[in-house]
Amino acid sequence: xxxxxxxxxxxxRKTSGRLSVLRCFLEYGKALSHGEVxxxxxxxxxxxxxxxxxxxFEEKGLLHKVPDDQVSVKYALCDHLHNVDHAHSDNHAHFKxxxxxxxxxxxxxxxxxxPTPKGFRVxxxxxxxxxxxxxxxx
Amino acid sequence: xxxxxxxxxxxxRKTSGRLSVLRCFLEYGKALSHGEVxxxxxxxxxxxxxxxxxxxFEEKGLLHKVPDDQVSVKYALCDHLHNVDHAHSDNHAHFKxxxxxxxxxxxxxxxxxxPTPKGFRVxxxxxxxxxxxxxxxx
DNA sequence: TACTAAAATGCAACAATGTTACAAAAATGA
DNA sequence: TCATTTTTGTAACATTGTTGCATTTTAGTA
Numbered sequence: 555x556x557x558x559x560x561x562x563x564x565x566x567r568k569t570s571g572r573l574s575v576l577r578c579f580l581e582y583g584k585a586l587s588h589g590e591v592x593x594x595x596x597x598x599x600x601x602x603x604x605x606x607x608x609x610x611f612e613e614k615g616l617l618h619k620v621p622d623d624q625v626s627v628k629y630a631l632c633d634h635l636h637n638v639d640h641a642h643s644d645n646h647a648h649f650k651x652x653x654x655x656x657x658x659x660x661x662x663x664x665x666x667x668x669p670t671p672k673g674f675r676v677x678x679x680x681x682x683x684x685x686x687x688x689x690x691x692x
Numbered sequence: 693x694x695x696x697x698x699x700x701x702x703x704x705r706k707t708s709g710r711l712s713v714l715r716c717f718l719e720y721g722k723a724l725s726h727g728e729v730x731x732x733x734x735x736x737x738x739x740x741x742x743x744x745x746x747x748x749f750e751e752k753g754l755l756h757k758v759p760d761d762q763v764s765v766k767y768a769l770c771d772h773l774h775n776v777d778h779a780h781s782d783n784h785a786h787f788k789x790x791x792x793x794x795x796x797x798x799x800x801x802x803x804x805x806x807p808t809p810k811g812f813r814v815x816x817x818x819x820x821x822x823x824x825x826x827x828x829x830x
Numbered sequence: 831t832a833c834t835a836a837a838a839t840g841c842a843a844c845a846a847t848g849t850t851a852c853a854a855a856a857a858t859g860a
Numbered sequence: 861t862c863a864t865t866t867t868t869g870t871a872a873c874a875t876t877g878t879t880g881c882a883t884t885t886t887a888g889t890a
Binding site: 605 | 875876877878879885886887
Binding site: 705707709710737738739740741744745748 | 865866867868869870
């Protein structure tokens with residue numbers, strides 16, 4: 555789907571900054587950190603604006619947060635860009651390659667249920683696998 | 693086990709800073725972030741020194757990192773303070789309460805195997821559950 | 831097309847977090 | 861007690877993320 559339509563569908567005004575950022579994600583296909591997006595879009599988009607763009611994309615269900623080596627955050631396109639309902643879960647695992655640094659969504663892998671102590675209520679779960687991707691494994 | 697012995701066992705010199713920090717973890721029993729430890733030990737321990745203490749504890753297998761709401765890191769005592777082998781995994785899930793902010797280790801819950809694409813090698817995994825703990829659930 | 835209200839942007843300033851270099855101090859073993 | 865090695869404190873700096881505010885841009889409407 556074209557970036558313009560995606561923005562509209564998610565109730566986001568069309569701006570050049572947002573289009574640039576969205577194109578990065580559509581083209582790159584992997585999770586990107588704020589810094590990585592910044593490098594891709596260059597100084598066409600202000601640093602603060604970029605934070606706000608990523609934030610708005612997340613609020614509107616266009617991106618979801620991905621834990622990155624337990625220290626920082628990346629963003630990835632949501633699974634269901636086809637439906638506008640953004641009370642979604644994106645409840646899948648992520649894999650980060652420790653060699654090339656790429657982070658990919660393991661869409662097929664729903665995070666399994668984990669038993670918790672009595673009385674605990676689980677609302678969300680984040681699962682990050684680390685290792686080597688097929689490109690870096692040899 | 694006494695803090696002094698723990699340090700010795702893990703090849704860490706006994707210093708007042710390290711003892712203070714270690715006592716925090718032994719007494720508190722939950723995962724602590726750098727800032728939380730800093731609050732607990734006060735200005736008896738310098739900020740930079742505290743970073744280094746946490747780092748040395750992790751290197752020597754006394755603490756392990758715990759992902760904290762995908763943005764920052766906490767530290768928790770390792771499962772096996774009894775053996776000195778620190779090529780350990782601490783391969784269990786963690787639970788963070790979104791109300792009180794406490795993070796606990798779910799020692800019993802080994803992280804299940806997640807299928808990955810062909811050619812990927814998984815070396816480590818981090819699983820963080822978010823929700824309400826038994827104290828905050830009502 | 832021109833106008834208006836609402837939203838988004840850029841900028842400056844700031845806060846929090848984390849790192850490095852280096853000299854001074856403390857801990858260990860002989 | 862001494863010598864060596866490790867640890868510490870300090871300062872300086874880099875990175876990351878946030879807030880306030882004036883300006884610009886967008887989208888809808890006349």
